[in-house]
Amino acid sequence: MIHPPFPASFDSHPMSPAEQAFLDADAAYDETDGSYSAIMGTRPDTIAAALAGSPAGLAAWLVDKYRDWSDNHGDLESRFDRATLLTTITLYWTSGALGSSFRQYFDFDHNSPRPDITVPAAFTVSAEPSYANFPREIAERACTDIRHWSEPGRGGHFMPLEEPDLLAGELTQFFTSLRPY
Incomplete structure:
Protein backbone atom coordinates (compact mmCIF):
# COMPACT_ATOMS: atom_id res chain seq x y z
CA MET A 1 0.00 0.00 0.00
CA ILE A 2 1.38 3.42 -0.87
CA HIS A 3 -0.79 5.39 1.55
CA PRO A 4 -0.40 4.27 5.14
CA PRO A 5 -3.60 4.48 7.18
CA PHE A 6 -4.49 6.96 9.83
CA PRO A 7 -5.83 5.65 13.13
CA ALA A 8 -9.50 6.02 13.99
CA SER A 9 -8.33 8.33 16.79
CA PHE A 10 -5.13 9.91 18.05
CA ASP A 11 -6.38 9.73 21.64
CA SER A 12 -4.59 6.53 22.73
CA HIS A 13 -1.34 8.31 23.66
CA PRO A 14 0.30 11.70 23.09
CA MET A 15 1.55 12.41 19.60
CA SER A 16 5.27 12.38 18.91
CA PRO A 17 6.90 15.54 17.53
CA ALA A 18 7.15 13.80 14.13
CA GLU A 19 3.44 12.97 14.14
CA GLN A 20 2.49 16.53 15.11
CA ALA A 21 4.83 18.01 12.49
CA PHE A 22 3.31 15.79 9.79
CA LEU A 23 -0.27 16.64 10.77
CA ASP A 24 0.59 20.36 10.82
CA ALA A 25 2.24 20.10 7.38
CA ASP A 26 -0.72 18.09 6.09
CA ALA A 27 -3.13 20.78 7.28
CA ALA A 28 -1.01 23.46 5.59
CA TYR A 29 -0.95 21.45 2.35
CA ASP A 30 -4.70 20.98 2.58
CA GLU A 31 -5.07 24.76 2.69
CA THR A 32 -3.48 24.97 -0.76
CA ASP A 33 -5.61 22.12 -2.07
CA GLY A 34 -8.52 22.59 0.33
CA SER A 35 -11.20 22.93 -2.29
CA TYR A 36 -10.65 19.28 -3.22
CA SER A 37 -11.15 18.09 0.34
CA ALA A 38 -14.06 20.46 0.90
CA ILE A 39 -16.07 19.36 -2.11
CA MET A 40 -15.23 15.67 -1.72
CA GLY A 41 -16.21 15.66 1.93
CA THR A 42 -19.44 17.60 1.45
CA ARG A 43 -20.73 17.49 -2.15
CA PRO A 44 -19.03 14.71 -4.14
CA ASP A 45 -22.16 13.93 -6.14
CA THR A 46 -22.37 17.52 -7.39
CA ILE A 47 -18.88 17.58 -8.88
CA ALA A 48 -19.37 14.03 -10.19
CA ALA A 49 -22.53 15.10 -12.05
CA ALA A 50 -20.75 18.11 -13.52
CA LEU A 51 -17.81 16.02 -14.71
CA ALA A 52 -20.09 13.30 -16.09
CA GLY A 53 -21.61 15.87 -18.43
CA SER A 54 -18.38 17.29 -19.82
CA PRO A 55 -15.57 15.28 -21.37
CA ALA A 56 -13.36 18.38 -21.37
CA GLY A 57 -14.14 19.01 -17.69
CA LEU A 58 -13.41 15.39 -16.83
CA ALA A 59 -10.11 15.54 -18.72
CA ALA A 60 -9.12 18.78 -16.98
CA TRP A 61 -9.99 17.34 -13.57
CA LEU A 62 -8.04 14.11 -14.05
CA VAL A 63 -5.00 15.68 -15.70
CA ASP A 64 -4.81 18.18 -12.84
CA LYS A 65 -4.73 15.33 -10.31
CA TYR A 66 -2.10 13.41 -12.28
CA ARG A 67 0.01 16.57 -12.52
CA ASP A 68 -0.32 17.52 -8.87
CA TRP A 69 -0.14 14.13 -7.18
CA SER A 70 2.53 12.36 -9.21
CA ASP A 71 6.27 12.52 -8.82
CA ASN A 72 6.80 14.48 -12.05
CA HIS A 73 8.64 17.64 -10.88
CA GLY A 74 6.42 19.83 -13.04
CA ASP A 75 6.69 17.74 -16.21
CA LEU A 76 3.57 15.58 -16.44
CA GLU A 77 4.70 13.78 -19.58
CA SER A 78 7.90 12.65 -17.84
CA ARG A 79 5.67 10.17 -16.00
CA PHE A 80 2.62 9.63 -18.19
CA ASP A 81 2.38 9.59 -21.94
CA ARG A 82 -0.71 11.05 -23.57
CA ALA A 83 -2.05 7.62 -24.51
CA THR A 84 -2.06 6.57 -20.84
CA LEU A 85 -3.80 9.77 -19.76
CA LEU A 86 -6.37 9.52 -22.56
CA THR A 87 -7.00 5.86 -21.76
CA THR A 88 -7.67 6.73 -18.11
CA ILE A 89 -9.97 9.59 -19.07
CA THR A 90 -11.82 7.33 -21.52
CA LEU A 91 -12.27 4.59 -18.91
CA TYR A 92 -13.81 7.04 -16.45
CA TRP A 93 -15.94 8.62 -19.18
CA THR A 94 -17.33 5.40 -20.66
CA SER A 95 -17.86 3.61 -17.36
CA GLY A 96 -19.34 6.59 -15.51
CA ALA A 97 -17.36 5.46 -12.46
CA LEU A 98 -15.83 8.77 -11.40
CA GLY A 99 -18.69 9.54 -9.02
CA SER A 100 -18.34 6.26 -7.16
CA SER A 101 -14.62 6.95 -6.70
CA PHE A 102 -15.55 10.19 -4.91
CA ARG A 103 -18.00 8.65 -2.42
CA GLN A 104 -15.32 7.41 -0.02
CA TYR A 105 -14.50 10.98 0.98
CA PHE A 106 -18.08 11.76 1.95
CA ASP A 107 -18.60 8.37 3.58
CA PHE A 108 -15.47 8.64 5.76
CA ASP A 109 -17.09 10.85 8.41
CA HIS A 110 -20.39 8.95 8.20
CA ASN A 111 -19.04 5.49 8.99
CA SER A 112 -18.17 3.90 12.31
CA PRO A 113 -14.52 4.24 13.28
CA ARG A 114 -12.40 1.66 11.53
CA PRO A 115 -10.99 -0.99 13.86
CA ASP A 116 -7.26 -1.59 14.08
CA ILE A 117 -5.73 -3.48 11.17
CA THR A 118 -4.37 -6.72 12.63
CA VAL A 119 -3.30 -8.64 9.52
CA PRO A 120 0.27 -8.37 8.24
CA ALA A 121 0.69 -5.05 6.44
CA ALA A 122 3.27 -3.49 4.14
CA PHE A 123 3.75 0.10 3.07
CA THR A 124 5.79 1.69 0.33
CA VAL A 125 5.20 5.35 1.09
CA SER A 126 4.73 7.51 -1.98
CA ALA A 127 6.66 10.73 -2.56
CA GLU A 128 3.54 12.76 -3.30
CA PRO A 129 3.42 16.13 -1.53
CA SER A 130 0.74 15.21 1.00
CA TYR A 131 2.76 12.21 2.23
CA GLY A 153 11.71 8.77 -2.25
CA ARG A 154 10.12 8.45 -5.65
CA GLY A 155 6.74 7.61 -7.10
CA GLY A 156 3.60 9.52 -6.32
CA HIS A 157 -0.09 8.82 -5.85
CA PHE A 158 -0.14 6.78 -9.05
CA MET A 159 2.89 4.68 -8.15
CA PRO A 160 1.79 1.57 -10.08
CA LEU A 161 2.00 3.64 -13.27
CA GLU A 162 4.97 5.75 -12.21
CA GLU A 163 7.24 3.10 -10.71
CA PRO A 164 5.86 -0.32 -11.70
CA ASP A 165 9.15 -2.19 -11.22
CA LEU A 166 9.75 -0.63 -7.81
CA LEU A 167 6.26 -1.47 -6.62
CA ALA A 168 6.40 -5.01 -8.03
CA GLY A 169 9.65 -5.59 -6.14
CA GLU A 170 8.14 -4.25 -2.93
CA LEU A 171 5.09 -6.48 -3.26
CA THR A 172 7.23 -9.52 -4.05
CA GLN A 173 9.44 -8.86 -1.04
CA PHE A 174 6.45 -8.54 1.29
CA PHE A 175 4.50 -11.55 0.08
CA THR A 176 7.61 -13.72 -0.10
CA SER A 177 8.28 -12.90 3.56
CA LEU A 178 4.86 -14.35 4.48
CA ARG A 179 5.68 -17.82 3.14
CA PRO A 180 5.77 -20.41 5.90
CA TYR A 181 8.86 -22.10 4.40
Missing part, protein backbone atom coordinates in the same frame (compact mmCIF):
# COMPACT_ATOMS: atom_id res chain seq x y z
CA ALA A 132 6.11 13.95 2.64
CA ASN A 133 7.67 12.90 5.96
CA PHE A 134 4.81 10.56 6.88
CA PRO A 135 5.93 9.07 10.21
CA ARG A 136 5.61 5.34 10.67
CA GLU A 137 4.22 6.03 14.16
CA ILE A 138 0.92 7.16 12.61
CA ALA A 139 0.54 3.87 10.75
CA GLU A 140 1.52 1.96 13.90
CA ARG A 141 -1.45 3.55 15.67
CA ALA A 142 -3.71 1.92 13.04
CA CYS A 143 -1.82 -1.33 12.28
CA THR A 144 -0.62 -3.85 14.83
CA ASP A 145 1.53 -5.95 12.46
CA ILE A 146 3.58 -3.85 10.02
CA ARG A 147 5.99 -6.25 8.38
CA HIS A 148 7.45 -3.99 5.70
CA TRP A 149 8.01 -0.22 5.59
CA SER A 150 9.77 1.50 2.72
CA GLU A 151 10.27 5.13 1.73
CA PRO A 152 11.92 5.00 -1.70
Whole structure:
Protein backbone atom coordinates (compact mmCIF):
# COMPACT_ATOMS: atom_id res chain seq x y z
CA MET A 1 0.00 0.00 0.00
CA ILE A 2 1.38 3.42 -0.87
CA HIS A 3 -0.79 5.39 1.55
CA PRO A 4 -0.40 4.27 5.14
CA PRO A 5 -3.60 4.48 7.18
CA PHE A 6 -4.49 6.96 9.83
CA PRO A 7 -5.83 5.65 13.13
CA ALA A 8 -9.50 6.02 13.99
CA SER A 9 -8.33 8.33 16.79
CA PHE A 10 -5.13 9.91 18.05
CA ASP A 11 -6.38 9.73 21.64
CA SER A 12 -4.59 6.53 22.73
CA HIS A 13 -1.34 8.31 23.66
CA PRO A 14 0.30 11.70 23.09
CA MET A 15 1.55 12.41 19.60
CA SER A 16 5.27 12.38 18.91
CA PRO A 17 6.90 15.54 17.53
CA ALA A 18 7.15 13.80 14.13
CA GLU A 19 3.44 12.97 14.14
CA GLN A 20 2.49 16.53 15.11
CA ALA A 21 4.83 18.01 12.49
CA PHE A 22 3.31 15.79 9.79
CA LEU A 23 -0.27 16.64 10.77
CA ASP A 24 0.59 20.36 10.82
CA ALA A 25 2.24 20.10 7.38
CA ASP A 26 -0.72 18.09 6.09
CA ALA A 27 -3.13 20.78 7.28
CA ALA A 28 -1.01 23.46 5.59
CA TYR A 29 -0.95 21.45 2.35
CA ASP A 30 -4.70 20.98 2.58
CA GLU A 31 -5.07 24.76 2.69
CA THR A 32 -3.48 24.97 -0.76
CA ASP A 33 -5.61 22.12 -2.07
CA GLY A 34 -8.52 22.59 0.33
CA SER A 35 -11.20 22.93 -2.29
CA TYR A 36 -10.65 19.28 -3.22
CA SER A 37 -11.15 18.09 0.34
CA ALA A 38 -14.06 20.46 0.90
CA ILE A 39 -16.07 19.36 -2.11
CA MET A 40 -15.23 15.67 -1.72
CA GLY A 41 -16.21 15.66 1.93
CA THR A 42 -19.44 17.60 1.45
CA ARG A 43 -20.73 17.49 -2.15
CA PRO A 44 -19.03 14.71 -4.14
CA ASP A 45 -22.16 13.93 -6.14
CA THR A 46 -22.37 17.52 -7.39
CA ILE A 47 -18.88 17.58 -8.88
CA ALA A 48 -19.37 14.03 -10.19
CA ALA A 49 -22.53 15.10 -12.05
CA ALA A 50 -20.75 18.11 -13.52
CA LEU A 51 -17.81 16.02 -14.71
CA ALA A 52 -20.09 13.30 -16.09
CA GLY A 53 -21.61 15.87 -18.43
CA SER A 54 -18.38 17.29 -19.82
CA PRO A 55 -15.57 15.28 -21.37
CA ALA A 56 -13.36 18.38 -21.37
CA GLY A 57 -14.14 19.01 -17.69
CA LEU A 58 -13.41 15.39 -16.83
CA ALA A 59 -10.11 15.54 -18.72
CA ALA A 60 -9.12 18.78 -16.98
CA TRP A 61 -9.99 17.34 -13.57
CA LEU A 62 -8.04 14.11 -14.05
CA VAL A 63 -5.00 15.68 -15.70
CA ASP A 64 -4.81 18.18 -12.84
CA LYS A 65 -4.73 15.33 -10.31
CA TYR A 66 -2.10 13.41 -12.28
CA ARG A 67 0.01 16.57 -12.52
CA ASP A 68 -0.32 17.52 -8.87
CA TRP A 69 -0.14 14.13 -7.18
CA SER A 70 2.53 12.36 -9.21
CA ASP A 71 6.27 12.52 -8.82
CA ASN A 72 6.80 14.48 -12.05
CA HIS A 73 8.64 17.64 -10.88
CA GLY A 74 6.42 19.83 -13.04
CA ASP A 75 6.69 17.74 -16.21
CA LEU A 76 3.57 15.58 -16.44
CA GLU A 77 4.70 13.78 -19.58
CA SER A 78 7.90 12.65 -17.84
CA ARG A 79 5.67 10.17 -16.00
CA PHE A 80 2.62 9.63 -18.19
CA ASP A 81 2.38 9.59 -21.94
CA ARG A 82 -0.71 11.05 -23.57
CA ALA A 83 -2.05 7.62 -24.51
CA THR A 84 -2.06 6.57 -20.84
CA LEU A 85 -3.80 9.77 -19.76
CA LEU A 86 -6.37 9.52 -22.56
CA THR A 87 -7.00 5.86 -21.76
CA THR A 88 -7.67 6.73 -18.11
CA ILE A 89 -9.97 9.59 -19.07
CA THR A 90 -11.82 7.33 -21.52
CA LEU A 91 -12.27 4.59 -18.91
CA TYR A 92 -13.81 7.04 -16.45
CA TRP A 93 -15.94 8.62 -19.18
CA THR A 94 -17.33 5.40 -20.66
CA SER A 95 -17.86 3.61 -17.36
CA GLY A 96 -19.34 6.59 -15.51
CA ALA A 97 -17.36 5.46 -12.46
CA LEU A 98 -15.83 8.77 -11.40
CA GLY A 99 -18.69 9.54 -9.02
CA SER A 100 -18.34 6.26 -7.16
CA SER A 101 -14.62 6.95 -6.70
CA PHE A 102 -15.55 10.19 -4.91
CA ARG A 103 -18.00 8.65 -2.42
CA GLN A 104 -15.32 7.41 -0.02
CA TYR A 105 -14.50 10.98 0.98
CA PHE A 106 -18.08 11.76 1.95
CA ASP A 107 -18.60 8.37 3.58
CA PHE A 108 -15.47 8.64 5.76
CA ASP A 109 -17.09 10.85 8.41
CA HIS A 110 -20.39 8.95 8.20
CA ASN A 111 -19.04 5.49 8.99
CA SER A 112 -18.17 3.90 12.31
CA PRO A 113 -14.52 4.24 13.28
CA ARG A 114 -12.40 1.66 11.53
CA PRO A 115 -10.99 -0.99 13.86
CA ASP A 116 -7.26 -1.59 14.08
CA ILE A 117 -5.73 -3.48 11.17
CA THR A 118 -4.37 -6.72 12.63
CA VAL A 119 -3.30 -8.64 9.52
CA PRO A 120 0.27 -8.37 8.24
CA ALA A 121 0.69 -5.05 6.44
CA ALA A 122 3.27 -3.49 4.14
CA PHE A 123 3.75 0.10 3.07
CA THR A 124 5.79 1.69 0.33
CA VAL A 125 5.20 5.35 1.09
CA SER A 126 4.73 7.51 -1.98
CA ALA A 127 6.66 10.73 -2.56
CA GLU A 128 3.54 12.76 -3.30
CA PRO A 129 3.42 16.13 -1.53
CA SER A 130 0.74 15.21 1.00
CA TYR A 131 2.76 12.21 2.23
CA ALA A 132 6.11 13.95 2.64
CA ASN A 133 7.67 12.90 5.96
CA PHE A 134 4.81 10.56 6.88
CA PRO A 135 5.93 9.07 10.21
CA ARG A 136 5.61 5.34 10.67
CA GLU A 137 4.22 6.03 14.16
CA ILE A 138 0.92 7.16 12.61
CA ALA A 139 0.54 3.87 10.75
CA GLU A 140 1.52 1.96 13.90
CA ARG A 141 -1.45 3.55 15.67
CA ALA A 142 -3.71 1.92 13.04
CA CYS A 143 -1.82 -1.33 12.28
CA THR A 144 -0.62 -3.85 14.83
CA ASP A 145 1.53 -5.95 12.46
CA ILE A 146 3.58 -3.85 10.02
CA ARG A 147 5.99 -6.25 8.38
CA HIS A 148 7.45 -3.99 5.70
CA TRP A 149 8.01 -0.22 5.59
CA SER A 150 9.77 1.50 2.72
CA GLU A 151 10.27 5.13 1.73
CA PRO A 152 11.92 5.00 -1.70
CA GLY A 153 11.71 8.77 -2.25
CA ARG A 154 10.12 8.45 -5.65
CA GLY A 155 6.74 7.61 -7.10
CA GLY A 156 3.60 9.52 -6.32
CA HIS A 157 -0.09 8.82 -5.85
CA PHE A 158 -0.14 6.78 -9.05
CA MET A 159 2.89 4.68 -8.15
CA PRO A 160 1.79 1.57 -10.08
CA LEU A 161 2.00 3.64 -13.27
CA GLU A 162 4.97 5.75 -12.21
CA GLU A 163 7.24 3.10 -10.71
CA PRO A 164 5.86 -0.32 -11.70
CA ASP A 165 9.15 -2.19 -11.22
CA LEU A 166 9.75 -0.63 -7.81
CA LEU A 167 6.26 -1.47 -6.62
CA ALA A 168 6.40 -5.01 -8.03
CA GLY A 169 9.65 -5.59 -6.14
CA GLU A 170 8.14 -4.25 -2.93
CA LEU A 171 5.09 -6.48 -3.26
CA THR A 172 7.23 -9.52 -4.05
CA GLN A 173 9.44 -8.86 -1.04
CA PHE A 174 6.45 -8.54 1.29
CA PHE A 175 4.50 -11.55 0.08
CA THR A 176 7.61 -13.72 -0.10
CA SER A 177 8.28 -12.90 3.56
CA LEU A 178 4.86 -14.35 4.48
CA ARG A 179 5.68 -17.82 3.14
CA PRO A 180 5.77 -20.41 5.90
CA TYR A 181 8.86 -22.10 4.40
